[in-house]
Amino acid sequence: MSDPRDPAAQPERTRFAWRRTTLAFAVVVVLEIRRVVVEGGSVGGYAGLSLALCTWLVFLAAGQRRIDQLAAAAPAAMAPGLALGAGLCVVASAMSAGALLL
Template sequence: MSDARDPAAQPERTRFAWRRTTLAFAVVVVLEMRRVLVDGGSARGYAGLSLALCTWLVFLAAGQRRIRQLAATAPRAMPPGLALGAGLCVVASATSAAVLLW
């Protein structure tokens, strides 16, 4: 078995992972929007929805930035600030879901 690695495969898989995660965030926002609109909008519901929407927009911007970085011939490692921002977006998304459910 060869230990040779295809240098083009890893950035492509990473780019697809960013796209899948961004799509998952969009699905969460749509489901939260549906819940707020179908169940009647309370102040807490709209607060959770707005937090989810803002979180998705921030993650979308971070994802697009990383995807552009991966398009380079030799992509750099992900900057720590981008990793921290993506992690905070995940925590904020979970918080918005908790706000919406309670």
């Protein structure tokens, strides 16, 4: 008979995934800041940068909320609104990169 799955491992891996994704968003923002500062900012560049910053802050708040939920002994499933918000942040991040290229 195989050992039962460790119920604590899955929430921990999910917390790490949220942290990695938040860090990836932060790297995107830093690269966009660098591009606007080094190459001089156009209106599209500043619009993309502001969208990226707002997106990162929203994703940071959503990620922290989910990480806090995963700290419970029996974490609940992710709320549909939180999943939708995280997905919209990814789409907005892609749009900010597109605006930065203009």
